[in-house]
Amino acid sequence: MTTSVKRTKASPQNKLQIVQAADFRKVPWLVHGFSTRPGGRTTCYGGRTLNLGFTQEDTRENVEQNRKQFLLGVGASTSGKVWPLVVNRQVHSDVIHVLREEPGDSKPGPLAGDGIVTNLPGVTIAILTADCLPVLLVDRKNRAVGAFHAGWRGTVKRIVEKGVGIMRREFGTRPQDLLAAIGPGIQKCSYEVGAELKTEFQSQFSYAPELFHEVQDSDPVRQKYPLLFLNARAPGHGDLCLKLHLDLSEANRRQLLAAGLRERQITVVGECTACNTKKFFSHRADHGRTGRMMAVIGVTP
Numbered sequence: 001m002t003t004s005v006k007r008t009k010a011s012p013q014n015k016l017q018i019v020q021a022a023d024f025r026k027v028p029w030l031v032h033g034f035s036t037r038p039g040g041r042t043t044c045y046g047g048r049t050l051n052l053g054f055t056q057e058d059t060r061e062n063v064e065q066n067r068k069q070f071l072l073g074v075g076a077s078t079s080g081k082v083w084p085l086v087v088n089r090q091v092h093s094d095v096i097h098v099l100r101e102e103p104g105d106s107k108p109g110p111l112a113g114d115g116i117v118t119n120l121p122g123v124t125i126a127i128l129t130a131d132c133l134p135v136l137l138v139d140r141k142n143r144a145v146g147a148f149h150a151g152w153r154g155t156v157k158r159i160v161e162k163g164v165g166i167m168r169r170e171f172g173t174r175p176q177d178l179l180a181a182i183g184p185g186i187q188k189c190s191y192e193v194g195a196e197l198k199t200e201f202q203s204q205f206s207y208a209p210e211l212f213h214e215v216q217d218s219d220p221v222r223q224k225y226p227l228l229f230l231n232a233r234a235p236g237h238g239d240l241c242l243k244l245h246l247d248l249s250e251a252n253r254r255q256l257l258a259a260g261l262r263e264r265q266i267t268v269v270g271e272c273t274a275c276n277t278k279k280f281f282s283h284r285a286d287h288g289r290t291g292r293m294m295a296v297i298g299v300t301p
Contacts, residue, residue, distance in 0.1 A: 015039045016050060016073045017279070021136075021181035021267040030138055030145070031124070032297040033074035034183040034269065036279050040066040045281070045291050053128045053292025067294070076124045076298050083298060087126045088113045090149050094157035096166050099125060114154050115163050119144040119171055124298035130283040131273050133185035133248055134295030135160050137167065137178055144171040145297045150185075152193070155251050156200050164259035175260025181267040183295050186284060188213055188247035190274035195244060201251070211251050214242045 016039040024032050040050030044057040050066050051058050071082040084103050089110040096115030102123055116125040117137075125147045127134040132151035137160075139145070146163050148154070160180075167173035192215075201208040249268055256266050273280035273293075281290045 016069060018070075018073050019184060019269060019271070020074075021179075021269070023179050023265075023267055024136070024138060024181055027138060027140055027179070029143060029300045030297070031075045031300060032136055032138075032145075032181070032295075033070070034134060034181075034295045035070050035293045036184075037277070037281055037291070037293070038279070040069060042066060042291060045286075045289075049281075049291055050293075051281070051291030052294040053130075055291060057289065058291065070294060071124060071296065074296060076296065078122065078301065083122050083124050085124050085126055085296070086116060086118075087128060087294075088116060088149075090114050090128060092149075092151050092153040094154055094159040094162055096146075096148070096159065096163055098166065098170055099123065114149040115146065115159055115166075117144065117146040117163065117167050117170060119299065121299045122301040124296045126294050126296040128292040128294055129183070129185060129273075130281040130286075130290050130292050131186040133252055134183040134293075135163075135252055136181045136183065136295055136297045137163060138297065139167060139171060139173040139177050140179065141177040142171045142173055143299050144173060145299060147295060147297050150248070150252050152197060152246065152248060155248060155255070156204055158204070158255060160252050161255040161259045164256070164261075176262075176265075178261055179265055179267075180256050180261055181269070182249050182252055183269050184271040184273055184280055184293070185248060186274045186282065187249060187270065187272035188245045189215075190272055190284070191246045191248060192243045193246045197246060198244060201246075205251075205254070207254055211247050211254075213245045213247065215245050216241055216243075 017036040019034040041062045042049045042051040076083045089112045091112050095113035099118035127147045127149045135148040137146040273282040274285040277285050
């Protein structure tokens with residue numbers, strides 16, 4: 001298993017908590033960061049939070065100011081002016097866009113997709129999440145980067161593995177020159193799924209059984225009155241107390257290994273968004289009414 005390595009950078013300018021991969025910080029021409037919940041101007045999700053998505057509950061002005069603060073916090077600015085930010089209209093797909101020119105006012109709006117790769121300097125590419133995994137890639141030799149939104153749908157479609165291939169086609173990227181960081185997201189401790197998901201993964205990955213785990217239900221009513229549940233399911237159909245959980249981080253780590261990366265090239269942050277809602281937004285734990293975090297990466301000019 002890859003040892004999880006992470007570093008939290010506190011920004012005194014705006015009291016934001018920014019999670020960064022230690023190996024990424026060693027690349028002198030790179031900026032990157034995974035946002036967290038605290039700080040910012042948003043107040044509709046309890047306290048002052050750094051919502052970075054244009055959600056129904058928040059104002060556009062708040063989000064734009066939050067994004068500016070975050071980009072300044074990760075160093076994506078020149079002379080105090082933040083770099084252009086490119087975010088897809090995410091649709092839980094395996095569609096990856098190549099950013100070949102700097103966005104401008106005359107360019108069309110966000111393209112539908114869940115991955116972006118680029119070698120443009122002075123531009124940040126980003127992924128929005130609230131339980132799904134953000135995955136960042138950096139090609140240390142060719143000064144190219146990628147950002148990918150890996151929920152279960154994107155993961156089963158191999159979006160990260162495809163991203164490595166697209167970077168090779170576009171920039172000549174070799175797996176041995178890459179560093180990867182899998183950011184905060186829902187972990188296996190909280191990610192309960194249905195049996196149909198296991199079937200989907202088994203159709204794609206030989207190692208799928210290793211990604212799913214049966215977890216004992218901690219329902220206090222069930223524990224106190226077990227006899228009430230004895231006849232809840234027909235004989236031979238399994239134990240209702242056992243729930244199926246998916247390890248989404250491991251699924252994406254295995255894809256990166258399959259794409260040619262070595263374990264030492266992969267950082268897994270490993271923090272669970274659903275377990276720690278004081279630090280992270282979580283769509284599942286917050287019952288759908290929540291903000292969005294952002295993972296950004298860019299090449300310095």
